[in-house]
Amino acid sequence: xxxxxxxxxxxxxxxxxxxxxxxxxxxxxxxxxxxxxxxxxxxxxxxxxxxxxxxxxxxxxxxxxxxxxxxxxxxxxxxxxxxxxxxxxxxxxxxxxxxxxxxxxxxxxxxxxxxxxxxxxxxxxxxxxxxxxxxxxxxxxxxxxxxxxxxxxxxxxxxxxxxxxxxxxxxxxxxxxxxxxxxxxxxxxxxxxxxxxxxxxxxxxxxxxxxxxxxxxxxxxxxxxxxxxxxxxxxxxxxxxxxxxxxxxxxxxxxxxxxxxxxxxxxxxxxxxxxxxxxxxxxxxxxxxxxxxxxxxxxxxxxxxxxxxxxxxxxxxxxxxxxxxxxxxxxxxxxxxxxxxxxxxxxxx
Amino acid sequence: xxxxxxxxxxxxxxxxxxxxxxxxxxxxxxxxxxxxxxxxxxxxxxxxxxxxxxxxxxxxxxxxxxxxxxxxxxxxxxxxxxxxxxxxxxxxxxxxxxxxxxxxxxxxxxxxxxxxxxxxxxxxxxxxxxxxxxxxxxxxxxxxxxxxxxxxxxxxxxxxxxxxxxxxxxxxxxxxxxxxxxxxxxxxxxxxxxxxxxxxxxxxxxxxxxxxxxxxxxxxxxxxxxxxxxxxxxxxxxxxxxxxxxxxxxxxxxxxxxxxxxx
Numbered sequence: 001x002x003x004x005x006x007x008x009x010x011x012x013x014x015x016x017x018x019x020x021x022x023x024x025x026x027x028x029x030x031x032x033x034x035x036x037x038x039x040x041x042x043x044x045x046x047x048x049x050x051x052x053x054x055x056x057x058x059x060x061x062x063x064x065x066x067x068x069x070x071x072x073x074x075x076x077x078x079x080x081x082x083x084x085x086x087x088x089x090x091x092x093x094x095x096x097x098x099x100x101x102x103x104x105x106x107x108x109x110x111x112x113x114x115x116x117x118x119x120x121x122x123x124x125x126x127x128x129x130x131x132x133x134x135x136x137x138x139x140x141x142x143x144x145x146x147x148x149x150x151x152x153x154x155x156x157x158x159x160x161x162x163x164x165x166x167x168x169x170x171x172x173x174x175x176x177x178x179x180x181x182x183x184x185x186x187x188x189x190x191x192x193x194x195x196x197x198x199x200x201x202x203x204x205x206x207x208x209x210x211x212x213x214x215x216x217x218x219x220x221x222x223x224x225x226x227x228x229x230x231x232x233x234x235x236x237x238x239x240x241x242x243x244x245x246x247x248x249x250x251x252x253x254x255x256x257x258x259x260x261x262x263x264x265x266x267x268x269x270x271x272x273x274x275x276x277x278x279x280x281x282x283x284x285x286x287x288x289x290x291x292x293x294x295x296x297x298x299x300x301x302x303x304x305x306x307x308x309x310x311x312x313x314x315x316x317x318x319x320x321x322x323x324x325x326x327x328x329x330x331x332x333x334x335x336x337x338x339x340x341x342x343x344x345x346x347x348x349x
Numbered sequence: 350x351x352x353x354x355x356x357x358x359x360x361x362x363x364x365x366x367x368x369x370x371x372x373x374x375x376x377x378x379x380x381x382x383x384x385x386x387x388x389x390x391x392x393x394x395x396x397x398x399x400x401x402x403x404x405x406x407x408x409x410x411x412x413x414x415x416x417x418x419x420x421x422x423x424x425x426x427x428x429x430x431x432x433x434x435x436x437x438x439x440x441x442x443x444x445x446x447x448x449x450x451x452x453x454x455x456x457x458x459x460x461x462x463x464x465x466x467x468x469x470x471x472x473x474x475x476x477x478x479x480x481x482x483x484x485x486x487x488x489x490x491x492x493x494x495x496x497x498x499x500x501x502x503x504x505x506x507x508x509x510x511x512x513x514x515x516x517x518x519x520x521x522x523x524x525x526x527x528x529x530x531x532x533x534x535x536x537x538x539x540x541x542x543x544x545x546x547x548x549x550x551x552x553x554x555x556x557x558x559x560x561x562x563x564x565x566x567x568x569x570x571x572x573x574x575x576x577x578x579x580x581x582x583x584x585x586x587x588x589x590x591x592x593x594x595x596x597x598x599x600x601x602x603x604x605x606x607x608x609x610x611x612x
Contacts, residue, residue, distance in 0.1 A: 047520075050524060052520050052524075071523075072523045073523055073524070077524060079524050081520070083517045085514060085517035085518050086521075087518060087521075087522075087536050087540075088513060088540055089536070089540050098525050099525035102526035102527050102531075146521075147524075150525065
């Protein structure tokens, strides 16, 4: 059962068609991303779902209820804006409490719920600050808290991280994802940053010129681009024309061939592994995270079953591998052999 | 060392110019002040003596108090009308029809473009008879004063609104369940409060000093402060000086309030 269903949605501003015939479905608790270059219509699509722009054609259905023409106040949608849109005349506390006040929640409930969400976004002690007294990252966390506190059916995030510096962006990215999972919140995230989309999303809808050009999981979109646009937008693909492909590989194709740089093996002629490579160590895959051209695995080193059970907790190790997921994407529980390069081991104090 | 000297002489020069200019401009005000406090100041270089009699006489004159009261009343009503009309208008312009802003900027220049003497003749012809014969009543002044206050208030409010991200703030409020009027009251109004107060004080002191329209359109039929001052021109110069100074300090106080609120 789909939680959100957008069918055949169209929107124009005067003569200018922003998007046409958009179809997408989202399951409950899913984190989906609308990804695309600026001007592709992703933000307008988000605003249509929020009810901030009206639509010309098509339907938006949430939980079986048609909200295509419902007022934004009644949709049960929370939104975080790129500009934060915090009310400058209100403190952090009043900003967050605003939605609950509109719902006429009792004072005791309000206090409890606002307090809880302030804790969730780690803003304790900042309740009486005004927005202009906060840093960008703090402001965006207030905006997030303000959207979360009313328990929206859908959370919309309109490029919430683009105005922040890289370190805070990364931290907030993880925080948003953690909270979203914890609350099982159906979330639509808009961004033009492909790395952000790949690391955060359950599913990505890649848009260009008012159309969804490809949709799928991060892995699918990244490793199986359907068109030249997707390939060039998602990574540093080498794009070879049909003639070049024929000359190099002797294959004949109709379109172009996209080859990811990290999928190419390189071996120095005549090189052998020597003393500096350790004997294989057994390990189990715990999880993996796609960082684009790199897949980061978390593994635990497993004990040899014949040995005595070890009292030392099994060490957890992070392993980066170039993304060649078509031939090997190690799922959770896969047994691996690790070999360590002794020359790359650094003793530290 | 030479640099420091240069800098020193530069600031000295600037200070001389500024203080010189201020002193020059202050001379008539100070002279009026002294004259309003002087007992008699005729053939001698210095006054014969000082007294508060002129002020006492002025502030005990029922005609002055009535004129002052009428002026205050006119200003209050005009500004109330201005607020009631301009604040919703500017919100509609900025939120729904941002393109109208450039037209509004043209429109608010009109009161400046047409000299008061010219427009008062036009107003006389329009409102002397016909469907709305209001010449000689305070109503015609209230209407006129609205057009005078419009540019001040529109510019100040427009600046305040440009300082906030109106569209996103309204969108955020809507999504949090607030109706447009509710969002306007709890989010837009508090954020334009400073600009509004500053422009109100400015317009107030400006309107209080308005003479041309008051004299031509209404005259003694509803005597305002400025018309009263004009009619008193034949009486003692000490008395009118006391009147001018009273008015001056009142306006000074208002201007001080305006700058305080606009900070």
